[in-house]
Amino acid sequence: MQEQRQPIQRLDYTPPPFLIDRVDLTFELEETNTRVLSRLVLKRNPAHPNATAPLVLDGEELALESIKLDGKQLAQDDYELGDDTLTIAQLPDECILEIATRINPLTNTTLSGLYVSNGNFFTQCEAEGFRRITWYLDRPDVMAKFTTTIIADKTRYPVLLGNGNRVDQGVLDRNRHWVKWVDPFKKPSYLFALVAGKLVVLADRYTTGSGKNVNVEIWVEPGDVEKCHHALASAKAAMAWDEERFGLEYDLDTYMIVAVSDFNMGAMENKGLNIFNTKYVLARPETATDVDFDGIESVVAHEYFHNWTGNRVTCRDWFQLSLKEGLTVFRDQEFSSDIGSRAVQRIGNVRTLREYQFPEDAGPQAHPVRPDSYLEINNFYTATVYEKGSEVVRMIYTLVGHDGFRKGTDLYFKRHDGQAVTCDDFVAAMADANDIDLTQFKRWYSQSGTPRVTVEGVYDQDAKTFTLTVEQHCPATPGQSEKQPYLIPLALGLLDRSGAELPLVLAGESDTGVTSRVLQLKQAKERFVFTGIHSHPVPSLLRDFSAPVKLDYPYADEELVFLIAHDSDPFARWEAANTYLTRLLLQRYQQEAGHAAAPAQLVAAFEKLLTQDRIDPALVALMLQLPSEQFLFEALNEVDPTRLHQVRQALKQSLAKELRAPLIAVYQKLHSTEPYQYNAEQAGRRSLKNVALDYLAELDEPRITELLTNQYRHADNMTDRLAALAAFNQREGGDQYLADFASMWQDDALVMDKWFGLQALSDRPGALARVQQLMSHPAFAMTNPNKVRSLITTFCSRNMAHFHAVDGYGYAFAADRVLELDKINPQIAARLAACFNRWTRVEPSRRAMMRAELERVARQPGLSPDTFEIVSKALQAGK
Numbered sequence: 001m002q003e004q005r006q007p008i009q010r011l012d013y014t015p016p017p018f019l020i021d022r023v024d025l026t027f028e029l030e031e032t033n034t035r036v037l038s039r040l041v042l043k044r045n046p047a048h049p050n051a052t053a054p055l056v057l058d059g060e061e062l063a064l065e066s067i068k069l070d071g072k073q074l075a076q077d078d079y080e081l082g083d084d085t086l087t088i089a090q091l092p093d094e095c096i097l098e099i100a101t102r103i104n105p106l107t108n109t110t111l112s113g114l115y116v117s118n119g120n121f122f123t124q125c126e127a128e129g130f131r132r133i134t135w136y137l138d139r140p141d142v143m144a145k146f147t148t149t150i151i152a153d154k155t156r157y158p159v160l161l162g163n164g165n166r167v168d169q170g171v172l173d174r175n176r177h178w179v180k181w182v183d184p185f186k187k188p189s190y191l192f193a194l195v196a197g198k199l200v201v202l203a204d205r206y207t208t209g210s211g212k213n214v215n216v217e218i219w220v221e222p223g224d225v226e227k228c229h230h231a232l233a234s235a236k237a238a239m240a241w242d243e244e245r246f247g248l249e250y251d252l253d254t255y256m257i258v259a260v261s262d263f264n265m266g267a268m269e270n271k272g273l274n275i276f277n278t279k280y281v282l283a284r285p286e287t288a289t290d291v292d293f294d295g296i297e298s299v300v301a302h303e304y305f306h307n308w309t310g311n312r313v314t315c316r317d318w319f320q321l322s323l324k325e326g327l328t329v330f331r332d333q334e335f336s337s338d339i340g341s342r343a344v345q346r347i348g349n350v351r352t353l354r355e356y357q358f359p360e361d362a363g364p365q366a367h368p369v370r371p372d373s374y375l376e377i378n379n380f381y382t383a384t385v386y387e388k389g390s391e392v393v394r395m396i397y398t399l400v401g402h403d404g405f406r407k408g409t410d411l412y413f414k415r416h417d418g419q420a421v422t423c424d425d426f427v428a429a430m431a432d433a434n435d436i437d438l439t440q441f442k443r444w445y446s447q448s449g450t451p452r453v454t455v456e457g458v459y460d461q462d463a464k465t466f467t468l469t470v471e472q473h474c475p476a477t478p479g480q481s482e483k484q485p486y487l488i489p490l491a492l493g494l495l496d497r498s499g500a501e502l503p504l505v506l507a508g509e510s511d512t513g514v515t516s517r518v519l520q521l522k523q524a525k526e527r528f529v530f531t532g533i534h535s536h537p538v539p540s541l542l543r544d545f546s547a548p549v550k551l552d553y554p555y556a557d558e559e560l561v562f563l564i565a566h567d568s569d570p571f572a573r574w575e576a577a578n579t580y581l582t583r584l585l586l587q588r589y590q591q592e593a594g595h596a597a598a599p600a601q602l603v604a605a606f607e608k609l610l611t612q613d614r615i616d617p618a619l620v621a622l623m624l625q626l627p628s629e630q631f632l633f634e635a636l637n638e639v640d641p642t643r644l645h646q647v648r649q650a651l652k653q654s655l656a657k658e659l660r661a662p663l664i665a666v667y668q669k670l671h672s673t674e675p676y677q678y679n680a681e682q683a684g685r686r687s688l689k690n691v692a693l694d695y696l697a698e699l700d701e702p703r704i705t706e707l708l709t710n711q712y713r714h715a716d717n718m719t720d721r722l723a724a725l726a727a728f729n730q731r732e733g734g735d736q737y738l739a740d741f742a743s744m745w746q747d748d749a750l751v752m753d754k755w756f757g758l759q760a761l762s763d764r765p766g767a768l769a770r771v772q773q774l775m776s777h778p779a780f781a782m783t784n785p786n787k788v789r790s791l792i793t794t795f796c797s798r799n800m801a802h803f804h805a806v807d808g809y810g811y812a813f814a815a816d817r818v819l820e821l822d823k824i825n826p827q828i829a830a831r832l833a834a835c836f837n838r839w840t841r842v843e844p845s846r847r848a849m850m851r852a853e854l855e856r857v858a859r860q861p862g863l864s865p866d867t868f869e870i871v872s873k874a875l876q877a878g879k
């Protein structure tokens with residue numbers, strides 16, 4: 001392995017030596033040679049320990065043209081140019097620096113900094129992209145007021161957008177024009193943005209509660225305007241919701257969203273000028289699925305909510321990332337719950353957490369919600385910081401209640417508006433506003449790993465008591481061998497054998513009639529005695545998933561089936577089904593009994609779900625789905641992923657056979673001819689219908705093929721068409737439908753991403769060869785992250801059977817792609833490299849092959865810090 005830079009440590013934080021009051025930027029845009037003029041108004045920071053410290057500016061891939069200090073040109077020995085730094089030792093306490101820099105946006109394939117996509121200019125500065133634009137104190141605790149003047153060719157770049165409000169514009173010689181933008185709010189450099197090019201707009205107005213008129217604008221490439229209505233409506237809904245729920249109004253004259261097809265992630269909350277991946281903006285019923293519509297709604301809301309949680313109050317340093325991300329995810333989840341189905345939203349969020357965050361917390365990259373060190377901060381935009389971070393905020397919400405939480409956020413904004421703060425400041429506002437002590441709770445920010453909560457219940461017939469003994473334990477994680485007990489909110493209920501909810505009265509309390517309550521676990525082991533219980537109850541535990549833990553209770557199968565039918569908490573009801581199915585699949589895997597028929601008890605429970613009318617179809621759809629292979633994998637050791645896949649597949653087939661009639665009946669009942677609309681109700685019915693179809697597609701009968709063909713041909717929307725195509729994708733003879741689909745949608749990049757993604761998930765023999773072949777398809781490009789994610793990352797992280805094929809070709813393919821991408825776009829390469837993270841958990845022969853590939857990647861000279869950090873930590877796990 002090679003020399004790499006030193007990790008950054010959280011405890012090494014020191015305030016910046018200088019503060020920047022103002023930044024005036026002028027861009028002369030040229031594809032290969034853009035000139036950036038930056039005028040910085042600097043002053044020494046009294047909070048810095050050394051009053052004569054030099055100014056060290058960050059910069060990467062910049063060509064320095066000139067520097068002026070207070071109007072005077074600096075000579076070469078007045079400053080020092082390092083690898084990625086520009087140091088000026090002798091500076092007055094207050095001064096103005098003017099720096100001229102040249103950059104090449106066209107060759108910037110990292111998509112960080114200023115780059116070109118489809119002939120237009122875009123920026124991405126979070127976390128450390130601004131230093132790829134100009135020399136700067138590129139850290140979030142330096143907050144300055146920015147102006148941006150953009151100069152560019154009028155014909156090629158008719159639209160010039162920046163942060164804040166447009167204040168002036170004009171024309172220049174050589175067919176050029178300019179626009180000046182002023183952002184009245186101080187901000188860190190990571191929120192800077194600029195867009196220039198041939199774009200068109202869908203615009204509307206929104207009037208805030210206090211009467212301010214805001215222009216809401218969505219900017220896209222010509223031809224895409226008709227696909228922006230859902231994003232626009234989502235933005236307006238988010239604006240109204242944030243006023244209503246959190247008392248937070250928008251603060252500029254214009255709120256802009258710009259869509260770009262080359263983008264490293266989902267979207268970015270730049271002040272007043274959010275930049276989005278096209279995937280989270282563009283949708284029409286014919287091109288986007290219900291899942292896409294839902295994703296657009298929540299990502300638009302998420303970025304909009306950052307205006308307060310992230311922008312007005314920002315992070316002191318990048319270790320505090322969850323301060324804005326965990327909180328903003330919590331806010332977008334609440335938004336989606338309020339405008340759609342809370343239960344469906346909650347179950348979806350828990351599934352995501354378990355599929356992405358639990359493995360992270362159990363693997364080589366495990367880190368606390370507030371990490372302690374990093375090599376490359378871009379590797380820490382993780383499920384732990386985002387999703388577990390949101391669960392941590394949600395636990396505070398559960399502990400202080402709805403109104404208490406609002407008191408806490410009100411105090412947080414009152415104290416910290418315009419500041420760069422820490423997770424401690426957020427927790428302190430919550431604790432102070434509610435007069436509670438959250439000291440123990442804060443271990444959720446500092447300890448990594450998923451706690452395991454083991455519960456036992458003992459019923460005492462004579463005393464009429466039910467005693468729960470609860471133990472918590474958090475496994476060791478890299479760098480953390482010992483853990484302290486957490487404060488865990490455990491929501492629960494008790495059901496009697498008729499399904500009635502029992503009043504929950506702890507020994508020594510009087511009956512208040514509550515039938516669902518939250519216990520606060522604080523110790524490694526504790527006991528709770530419920531009184532007045534007249535028969536042996538069935539406990540309903542961790543209702544609404546009240547804490548991000550793994551819970552064990554020795555349920556009998558019959559008790560789980562009982563909870564599936566009776567639990568009043570929708571999450572717990574779904575969880576009962578999930579627990580039952582997980583247990584069954586794991587047993588079959590372990591006993592090599594993969595081909596046994598589905599148990600009668602399960603068939604009966606599913607049949608009941610399919611034939612009843614009481615439960616929301618969306619919930620039934622969720623309950624009928626088998627746990628994913630990723631989720632099952634985590635519960636096993638020395639895993640043979642191929643066998644795991646086969647066992648799951650066999651159960652699915654057996655259920656399809658046993659439930660053929662009720663599945664067809666449900667399918668027919670829900671298959672409607674009413675025109676497509678995206679709303680929770682219709683989407684719920686479509687999801688149950690398509691889950692039924694997915695089971696039925698396991699049956700090799702002409703009748704089913706006909707169902708699939710009809711749905712594929714006659715669907716008026718992408719949700720249904722893609723569901724049918726997904727089934728064909730796994731069947732012999734499906735290729736003609738894949739070809740038909742491609743010829744219909746070859747010009748729609750986002751639809752082609754779905755097509756690539758389906759084939760990456762194929763079960764059929766030769767899946768890897770197909771993926772390799774598709775890499776030369778005209779619609780594929782290694783430089784486009786959406787394409788790489790759809791085809792390559794999907795194959796390597798979700799096609800368990802083929803990625804883990806015994807011949808090891810899947811591993812070699814993944815390593816080759818990591819190395820290839822590392823030269824193009826290190827952030828995307830590092831994300832892909834994470835497909836090796838669980839290598840120590842597979843059976844020995846695959847383990848050896850995965851290790852060899854990881855070592856091959858790690859040996860590569862010139863590897864980026866991004867990829868190096870992921871593979872070196874993965875290899876550490878084997879030591």
Ligand code: B3K
Binds near residue numbers: 325
């Ligand atoms: N804050 C951005 C993510 C930036 C990722 C940088 N590698 C999007 C979001 O979380 O809203």
Ligand code: ZN
Binds near residue numbers: 302306324325328
């Ligand atoms: Zn975010």
